[in-house]
Every structure is written in C-alpha cells, then in structure tokens.
Amino acid sequence: MKxxxxxxxxxxxxxxxxxxxxHRQIYNAYRAAxxxxxxxxxxxxxxxxxxxxxxxxxRIPVLTAYExxxxxxxxxxRVGAGTSxxxxxxxxxxxxxxxxxxxTRVDSGARPVAQRCSxxxxxxxxxxxxxxGPFGISQLALEHFPFQVWSKLMARHYRTPLLGALYYGxxxxxxxxxxxxxxxxxxxxxxxxxxxQIMVVSGSQQALEISTxxxxxxxxxxxxxxxxxxxxxxxxxxxxxxxxxxPVDEExxxxxxxxxxxxxARAAYVTPxxxxxxxxxxxxxxxxxxxxxxxxxxxxxxxxDYDSEYRYGNMPIASLQGxxxxxxxxxxxxFSKVLFPSLRLGxxxxxxxxxxxxxxxxxxxxxxxxxxxxxxxxxxxxxxxxARHLRRMRQVYGERRRVLVETLRNELNCLQEVVGDGAxxxxxxxxxxxxxxxxxxxxxxxxxxxxxxxxxxxxxxxTNQGLVLxxxxxxxxxxxxxxxKLQALCASV
Amino acid sequence: MKxxxxxxxxxxxxxxxxxxxxHRQIYNAYRAAxxxxxxxxxxxxxxxxxxxxxxxxxRIPVLTAYExxxxxxxxxxRVGAGTSxxxxxxxxxxxxxxxxxxxTRVDSGARPVAQRCSxxxxxxxxxxxxxxGPFGISQLALEHFPFQVWSKLMARHYRTPLLGALYYGxxxxxxxxxxxxxxxxxxxxxxxxxxxQIMVVSGSQQALEISTxxxxxxxxxxxxxxxxxxxxxxxxxxxxxxxxxxPVDEExxxxxxxxxxxxxARAAYVTPxxxxxxxxxxxxxxxxxxxxxxxxxxxxxxxxDYDSEYRYGNMPIASLQGxxxxxxxxxxxxFSKVLFPSLRLGxxxxxxxxxxxxxxxxxxxxxxxxxxxxxxxxxxxxxxxxARHLRRMRQVYGERRRVLVETLRNELNCLQEVVGDGAxxxxxxxxxxxxxxxxxxxxxxxxxxxxxxxxxxxxxxxTNQGLVLxxxxxxxxxxxxxxxKLQALCASV
Numbered sequence: 001m002k003x004x005x006x007x008x009x010x011x012x013x014x015x016x017x018x019x020x021x022x023h024r025q026i027y028n029a030y031r032a033a034x035x036x037x038x039x040x041x042x043x044x045x046x047x048x049x050x051x052x053x054x055x056x057x058x059r060i061p062v063l064t065a066y067e068x069x070x071x072x073x074x075x076x077x078r079v080g081a082g083t084s085x086x087x088x089x090x091x092x093x094x095x096x097x098x099x100x101x102x103x104t105r106v107d108s109g110a111r112p113v114a115q116r117c118s119x120x121x122x123x124x125x126x127x128x129x130x131x132x133g134p135f136g137i138s139q140l141a142l143e144h145f146p147f148q149v150w151s152k153l154m155a156r157h158y159r160t161p162l163l164g165a166l167y168y169g170x171x172x173x174x175x176x177x178x179x180x181x182x183x184x185x186x187x188x189x190x191x192x193x194x195x196x197q198i199m200v201v202s203g204s205q206q207a208l209e210i211s212t213x214x215x216x217x218x219x220x221x222x223x224x225x226x227x228x229x230x231x232x233x234x235x236x237x238x239x240x241x242x243x244x245x246x247p248v249d250e251e252x253x254x255x256x257x258x259x260x261x262x263x264x265a266r267a268a269y270v271t272p273x274x275x276x277x278x279x280x281x282x283x284x285x286x287x288x289x290x291x292x293x294x295x296x297x298x299x300x301x302x303x304x305d306y307d308s309e310y311r312y313g314n315m316p317i318a319s320l321q322g323x324x325x326x327x328x329x330x331x332x333x334x335f336s337k338v339l340f341p342s343l344r345l346g347x348x349x350x351x352x353x354x355x356x357x358x359x360x361x362x363x364x365x366x367x368x369x370x371x372x373x374x375x376x377x378x379x380x381x382x383x384x385x386x387a388r389h390l391r392r393m394r395q396v397y398g399e400r401r402r403v404l405v406e407t408l409r410n411e412l413n414c415l416q417e418v419v420g421d422g423a424x425x426x427x428x429x430x431x432x433x434x435x436x437x438x439x440x441x442x443x444x445x446x447x448x449x450x451x452x453x454x455x456x457x458x459x460x461x462x463t464n465q466g467l468v469l470x471x472x473x474x475x476x477x478x479x480x481x482x483x484x485k486l487q488a489l490c491a492s493v
Numbered sequence: 494m495k496x497x498x499x500x501x502x503x504x505x506x507x508x509x510x511x512x513x514x515x516h517r518q519i520y521n522a523y524r525a526a527x528x529x530x531x532x533x534x535x536x537x538x539x540x541x542x543x544x545x546x547x548x549x550x551x552r553i554p555v556l557t558a559y560e561x562x563x564x565x566x567x568x569x570x571r572v573g574a575g576t577s578x579x580x581x582x583x584x585x586x587x588x589x590x591x592x593x594x595x596x597t598r599v600d601s602g603a604r605p606v607a608q609r610c611s612x613x614x615x616x617x618x619x620x621x622x623x624x625x626g627p628f629g630i631s632q633l634a635l636e637h638f639p640f641q642v643w644s645k646l647m648a649r650h651y652r653t654p655l656l657g658a659l660y661y662g663x664x665x666x667x668x669x670x671x672x673x674x675x676x677x678x679x680x681x682x683x684x685x686x687x688x689x690q691i692m693v694v695s696g697s698q699q700a701l702e703i704s705t706x707x708x709x710x711x712x713x714x715x716x717x718x719x720x721x722x723x724x725x726x727x728x729x730x731x732x733x734x735x736x737x738x739x740p741v742d743e744e745x746x747x748x749x750x751x752x753x754x755x756x757x758a759r760a761a762y763v764t765p766x767x768x769x770x771x772x773x774x775x776x777x778x779x780x781x782x783x784x785x786x787x788x789x790x791x792x793x794x795x796x797x798d799y800d801s802e803y804r805y806g807n808m809p810i811a812s813l814q815g816x817x818x819x820x821x822x823x824x825x826x827x828f829s830k831v832l833f834p835s836l837r838l839g840x841x842x843x844x845x846x847x848x849x850x851x852x853x854x855x856x857x858x859x860x861x862x863x864x865x866x867x868x869x870x871x872x873x874x875x876x877x878x879x880a881r882h883l884r885r886m887r888q889v890y891g892e893r894r895r896v897l898v899e900t901l902r903n904e905l906n907c908l909q910e911v912v913g914d915g916a917x918x919x920x921x922x923x924x925x926x927x928x929x930x931x932x933x934x935x936x937x938x939x940x941x942x943x944x945x946x947x948x949x950x951x952x953x954x955x956t957n958q959g960l961v962l963x964x965x966x967x968x969x970x971x972x973x974x975x976x977x978k979l980q981a982l983c984a985s986v
Contacts, residue, residue: 005877011683038679110791114710117850130661142659154651159644166635166833186531190504206859217607234857298603340659344863357610364727366699370837384498
C-alpha cells in the first residue's frame with residue numbers, strides 16, 4: 001500500500017464538558033475552517049487515528065464526523081491518498097473568502113510606519129535589475145562552477161552533521177572559515193588582518209548594513225561615489241545618514257572635491273578596486289589623499305571590494321585597507337561574484353578595536369550566520385579548489401571581456417569609449433552626445449538585453465550617458481550577436 | 494604522483510621597465526610579504542609555472558627568485574607537497590609582526606562610533622546563554638531529527654542545481670516555500686494569511702529587526718513584556734525605541750497596566766502562546782483587550798510565536814493574529830525550535846498593506862535569503878516529513894517535560910511552584926523566598942548545569958526569583974540526576 005504523507009494537524013479543540021457531542025464539535029470545527037478558508041481545497045487531512053490521539057479522545061466520534069463531512073462533500077477520499085478537503089466545494093460554502101479577506105480590510109485607524117521608509121526610493125524593479133541574460137550585471141559563468149567537487153564537500157558536512165554544526169554558531173562565523181578568509185585576503189588582496197577580525201555575513205549588503213549601524217548616526221554626513229552603487233546608498237539612507245555625492249573621475253573618487261563638499265564627513269563609502277559603475281581603479285595618490293583625510297577628520301572608510309578577484313592587466317592592486325596605517329578602513333567583500341550569489345556569504349574585516357561593537361550589533365540583528373556553507377567553503381578553499389576556480393574563471397571572463405570590448409569598438413556606432421574593463425565582471429560603454437541611455441536600456445530590455453543605464457547610478461544630475469554591461473554570463477560566441485542587436489536598436493532609438 | 498593543491502596567487506606585481514631585474518623584483522616582493530607576515534609560515538605557494546603565467550613573464554626569473562628564497566630559508570620545498578613559506582623562518586626575519594601589528598596601533602585620532610552602540614548592554618556572555626547541556630534553553634532533541642530523510646532531500650537540490658537556485662532569489666523568499674509556510678500556519682496556528690504575505694527570514698531575531706525598521710522610529714514608545722526576552726529588547730533599543738516594561742501575570746501581559754504606562758505606544762512586543770520566560774499563555778480576554786487597544790491607539794502588535802508548535806494540554810490556542818480583524822498583528826515565527834537553529838530560517842506574516850515596505854527594507858538590509866534550505870524544507874513539509882516530525886517530537890518533549898516537572902516537585906526543596914509547562918521547550922521553577930536565582934545559576938554553571946536566572950529577564954527590579962529550565966536536549970533518564978545535582982547545590986548556596 002502506498003504510504004500517505006501525514007498532514008499537519010489542524011488547530012481543532014474539543015470540550016468534553018460541552019453539551020454538544022464530540023463528533024458534532026469536530027464536524028463544526030472542520031466546517032468552519034473550510035468555509036473560512038483556513039483549510040483550502042485539496043489540502044491533506046490527518047488520519048482519524050492521528051486526530052483522535054492528538055485530541056486524546058476515542059476514534060469513534062472522529063470517524064462519525066469524517067463520515068458526515070465526506071457525505072456532505074466537504075471532504076473527499078481516494079484510495080492510497082487519504083482524506084483531503086474537497087477540491088470542488090459544495091454550494092453552501094460561500095465563494096468569497098470571508099475571514100481571510102478581513103486581512104485586507106485595513107481602512108480603519110491609523111497605520112503609521114517608520115519615517116525611514118519614505119527615505120528609500122520605492123523598489124521600482126527596473127527590468128535590467130536581476131533579469132538573467134546578455135549584459136546582466138553580477139551574472140556569472142555558472143556552467144564553469146565545479147559542482148561535482150562542491151557536492152562531495154556538501155555531502156561530507158550534511159550527512160553526519162556534528163552537534164556544533166546544528167546549534168547556533170559563533171556570531172562572527174566559523175573559526176576555520178574565518179581563518180581561511182584571512183589567509184586568502186592577506187595573500188591575494190594584501191589586506192592586513194587576523195582571523196579574529198573577520199566577521200562572516202550574508203554578502204556586501206549585510207556587511208554595509210552592519211558597518212553602518214555600528215559606525216554612523218542618523219544625520220551623519222557620508223561621502224558616496226557619484227555615480228555610485230544604489231543599494232549602498234539605500235543602506236546609508238535607511239540609517240538616516242546625510243549623503244554627500246563626491247564625483248568620480250578617471251583616477252577614482254575626487255578626494256579634493258569631497259573635502260570641499262564635506263570636510264567633516266563621518267565616513268566615505270568607496271569601491272577603489274573597480275568602481276561601481278564606472279569600473280575605474282583608484283590611483284595611488286588618491287588612495288593616500290583619502291587615507292590622509294580620514295585620519296585628520298576622524299572618519300571611517302568603507303572599502304567595498306565586491307569583484308576585484310578578476311583583474312585582466314598585469315598590475316594587481318593592493319586593497320586600500322592594506323595601505324592604511326591607522327585602522328580607519330572597514331574592508332568588505334563577498335563570495336557572490338566568485339562562487340554564486342545564492343550562497344549568501346561575504347565578510348567584513350573589522351578594525352581590531354571595533355570587534356566587540358560589531359559583534360554586539362550583529363547578535364542583535366540576526367544572532368549568527370548559517371553554518372553549512374561556511375564549513376563547505378572552508379574546505380573548498382583549504383583543498384585548493386578555490387584557487388583553481390579563481391584561476392580558471394579569470395581566463396574565462398578575460399576572454400569574454402576581450403571579445404565584448406572588441407565587438408563594441410567595431411560594431412556599436414553610438415560608443416564614445418569603453419571604460420572600466422580592467423577588472424571585474426562589467427564595463428561601461430560611454431555613449432556619444434545625443435544618445436539617451438535610459439531610452440536604449442528600455443528598448444533593449446524589450447529584446448531581453450539587460451543593459452543598465454549609467455544615468456540611473458547618479459544621485460544628482462547625470463553628467464554622462466552610458467550603458468553598464470555585464471559580461472559574466474554571456475558565452476564568447478553569443479557576444480557578437482548581442483552587441484549587434486544592441487547596435488540595431490541604438491540606431492532606431 | 495600526489496596532486497598538490499593549488500595555492501591562491503599572492504599579490505605580486507612586476508614592472509618590466511624598472512631597472513631592477515625581474516627575478517629581484519619577485520624575490521623582494523616575497524621577502525617583504527613574509528617579513529610583513531602577509532604570507533605566513535607553512536602557507537602554500539603557487540608553482541613557478543602558475544606565477545609566471547599570471548605575471549605574463551617567462552618562467553626563468555621566477556625560478557631564479559624561488560631558488561634564492563629556498564636557499565635563504567624563506568621558502569621550503571617537499572616532494573609531493575610543492576613549495577611553501579618556511580615553517581621555521583630564518584633569523585633575519587624580525588619576530589614581531591610589523592605591518593600586521595599596525596592594525597592595532599589605533600591610539601591616534603578620533604574614532605567615533607554610533608550612539609546606538611552604547612544603548613546595548615555589552616555582550617556579557619553569561620555561561621548559561623548557549624552552553625550545551627542540561628537545562629539549556631532553546632536546545633533540542635537533535636538525536637531524533639530525521640537526518641536520513643533530510644540528506645536525501647538535500648541531495649535532490651544541490652546535485653544538479655537549477656540556475657534559479659544559484660542566483661539572487663526573491664527578497665520575500667521562494668514561492669513554494671512561502672506557500673508551504675502559509676498552509677502550515679493557517680492549518681496549525683489559525684493564522685490568516687496568503688503566501689504573498691510570508692517573508693522568509695533567518696529567524697525570529699531578523700524578523701523582529703525588519704519589523705522594527707519598517708514600523709518604528711527612534712523615540713517610538715513600545716510595550717515590552719516584564720519579565721521578557723532580552724534579545725528582542727536589544728533590537729528595539731538599537732532602533733532607538735523607548736521601552737515601556739508592562740508586567741506579565743498568570744493571564745499574560747497586563748493590558749490595563751500597559752495602557753496606564755503608555756496608552757499612546759506605537760507597538761507592543763508579545764509572546765502570547767508561551768510567554769518568554771514565564772511560559773504563561775495569554776488569556777482570551779487579555780487578547781481581546783490587547784487587540785482592542787491596538788486598534789484604538791493605531792498601534793502594531795508584534796506576536797513572536799517562537800515555540801508554540803509544542804503544546805502538551807488538550808486545548809490548542811489559536812494565534813493572536815488569527816483573532817485580529819484589523820491587520821494590526823505582525824506574526825513572526827522560526828524553524829529554529831522545530832528543526833534546528835543553524836538552519837537560520839524563520840518567517841514574518843506581513844499585513845497585506847505593508848508588504849511593499851517590508852520588501853523594500855529587506856532588500857536594503859541583505860537583498861534576499863539563501864535558497865538551498867528553503868527548497869529542502871519546502872519538500873520536507875510537502876512530503877509530510879514535517880508533520881510526522883512535529884508529532885513525534887511532541888511526544889518526546891512531552892515526556893521530558895513530564896519527568897522534569899515531577900522530579901522538580903519531588904526533589905527541589907527551594908521550589909515554590911512550576912509555571913509555564915503547558916507548551917514549548919522550557920518552564921520556570923519559581924523559587925521560595927530567600928533564594929537568589931543568580932547565585933544558584935552561577936553555582937550550577939560551574940557544574941555544567943545551565944539554569945538561567947529569571948531575574949536576568951527583567952528590565953527593571955525583579956519581582957520574582959526563579960530558574961528558567963530548558964528540557965529539550967536532556968534525555969528522560971538523565972533528568973533526575975540533573976535535578977538532584979541542582980538540589981544539592983541549592984542546599985549549599
């Protein structure tokens with residue numbers, strides 16, 4: 001006989017002292033739940049035996065109630081599939097979902113929400129945000145990910161999980177994983193850090209949120225890059241910070257302009273390795289100016305190093321954090337771009353004197369990070385799979401980027417110049433005068449090309465028009481066709 | 494031949510135009526990295542071939558540099574293990590970690606942190622918080638978890654992951670999982686909800702954080718239970734809310750006292766199903782009073798239903814949310830107590846008119862939840878394993894609770910009465926006059942008994958002394974011995 005999956009016991013109470021017989025109480029409770037749409041058509045019901053045992057009564061009244069509900073068409077029963085709520089309900093059941101609908105009757109009384117909610121632009125989900133396909137930003141060559149290796153490491157950890165891996169973990173993250181991250185960052189990014197300074201988070205977004213909550217007050221002035229990363233600005237806005245847009249030029253953030261606009265800012269949010277969205281790398285002299293300002297102003301620098309694992313020139317650039325001699329840099333990074341985004345793993349390198357504060361705030365926000373993927377990734381790094389994957393992907397993406405740049409230069413007539421192609425997984429095609437990036441992006445999205453408009457990345461008036469083009473997920477052989485489609489529609493916009 | 498795990502490429506730059514020969518540049522870079530402790534003793538180094546290819550130069554200068562570093566003792570090499578940084582470094586390397594240590598030289602300049610950091614009590618990690626063993630709170634009978642079933646479901650999802658499972662997911666959570674949660678909550682907790690109202694979060698803590706950020710401003714007055722859950726108070730304090738402690742009696746939150754102390758509060762945080770820590774269930778009349786007040790005051794109710802899956806009486810209690818006709822209740826729950834905490838999965842049932850705001854704030858905080866465990870748990874629920882697990886665990890915990898209550902009544906002389914044993918995974922042993930719960934807890938923790946002091950759960954002056962005793966992780970046969978140990982030390986405190 002086919003095993004029937006047990007159903008969750010419905011919330012049914014019986015009162016032995018009531019004058020209403022037990023079978024009638026059970027009938028009434030089920031009927032009310034079905035009419036009230038607490039139980040939905042087709043939903044599995046517990047066996048009479050399970051319900052009787054749960055209610056602590058004999059099975060007979062339960063059987064009587066079930067028979068009546070079956071006879072009246074509230075329940076249906078199929079051999080091997082147990083009893084369920086009827087998928088076609090009898091006529092006397094009102095078709096309007098009555099108590100469920102009361103949830104939407106919210107017209108009465110004050111319903112105040114926090115003022116900060118009005119600080120965020122409503123999530124107008126532009127089609128080029130998170131649609132999968134050509135030019136989509138933050139998209140990866142997932143077909144090259146070593147899932148076989150990953151699966152083996154997964155199995156190692158979930159098949160016979162240790163007690164410690166099931167209970168709440170260390171709020172900072174698993175010690176082995178933090179050690180692996182620290183070694184990687186020292187070696188590959190010249191970050192000065194010990195494992196004790198690493199906090200594991202769900203990605204750059206949470207890293208920024210925690211850093212903001214520890215460091216900044218409502219009203220604190222903060223430098224943000226102009227153009228810059230919208231989701232970073234949202235975190236700062238949500239905390240009530242005053243955003244000071246500081247222009248980015250070919251050397252990165254213009255520190256002198258920042259000092260002019262807000263000498264006393266409490267922090268600067270920067271992406272020095274591969275600026276988002278322009279892709280420029282901050283020059284050494286700008287880095288020194290920025291560190292110098294931060295020390296004199298008593299300000300913090302939040303360095304978001306979101307995709308610099310991939311550099312295509314011969315000159316790797318050390319992190320800003322590695323140049324800092326005053327522990328003013330909070331370094332944040334993510335595995336979303338080097339492995340895959342749904343992992344939700346990233347890290348913060350916390351200055352040593354702030355570790356206690358970061359830890360305390362993190363506990364208040366979400367206690368501790370999930371453990372399984374930390375353990376798997378620690379093995380993945382330790383066993384050398386991470387280094388191998390990075391090396392292979394640098395070649396894959398390097399080739400995609402080369403073909404994209406070449407095709408853009410040859411085929412895209414509205415192209416002024418390509419910028420920001422020295423690192424990462426996206427570049428920006430600056431447009432000639434007269435072209436509107438928003439018009440092109442909107443038109444492209446109707447053909448499933450997800451070119452994001454550069455002008456959307458400005459807090460103030462855009463000074464440039466361009467297309468931010470991801471090349472992570474598009475195969476080399478598909479790139480020319482995508483660029484030609486883009487050219488065709490640019491010509492007609 | 495043994496395969497050598499590839500090492501992450503160190504951040505080494507060469508300049509072809511420099512008068513310094515290439516091999517000397519490489520030697521200098523490695524020596525500096527080792528002296529500066531960027532590279533640590535024993536750390537694996539890339540092969541000469543990999544480094545030469547990365548730097549885009551011939552292998553000869555790399556070989557020359559490696560030979561010199563080996564000769565001088567910076568590197569060491571073992572057959573089959575490749576080259577690594579020497580585990581015993583030569584004398585000329587200063588033993589003080591110089592540039593790394595600069596991270597701790599933070600004596601100069603202002604280092605302001607957010608004012609909210611001073612609002613949280615420093616994480617004084619009391620030994621009874623999160624130590625594993627007898628009486629530990631929030632601890633489970635993990636030996637009964639169906640890991641074989643879980644493993645199979647895991648394998649189904651991670652072996653051949655779909656593209657959609659690797660990329661960023663829906664900020665609200667996976668649709669199938671939300672549907673499964675909605676069905677479960679309607680059936681088992683009489684929560685009025687549709688799948689669209691479910692937001693997947695990492696647990697009650699994040700649920701509370703997101704709710705607070707959406708609903709409350711700095712300075713907003715909020716009712717909290719007295720005594721109550723400290724980590725919930727921390728979230729509210731971190732958001733700058735003004736906490737109004739409202740006493741809890743045998744009927745739950747004293748609503749009249751709340752109205753007297755803060756009629757115009759913006760919200761109330763309550764645990765009506767199984768109050769933390771006292772374990773009482775809020776009476777029907779108090780529930781109606783609370784809902785009535787919230788509607789008249791335009792206030793929100795945050796209902797934290799953290800462990801009510803386990804009830805040991807015959808009268809299941811519907812959720813407060815299910816009684817609410819004005820959509821004033823934000824219902825939060827977690828899988829930490831029914832499955833295991835390191836899953837980090839919980840949910841919020843959001844009133845329909847607030848879904849957009851919750852979604853927008855969630856994106857700003859951490860984009861979206863990790864996906865693998867959502868998919869696995871959706872299957873676990875759909876295939877009936879969840880219902881079966883709940884049913885079995887209710888018996889396991891019911892038996893542990895019965896034995897604990899019995900033994901406490903027979904053996905613990907300082908016991909005044911047992912309260913809050915009708916549901917959940919903990920109860921409270923109220924102490925006779927003259928006994929200090931903190932003294933007993935401290936003394937017990939030295940014998941690996943993790944009895945938490947009730948007085949620690951008060952915001953103001955404690956009006957009772959008691960021990961909050963978890964019974965989830967202690968086997969029936971071990972309970973009497975643990976209670977006797979407790980009795981012995983109570984007698985000597």
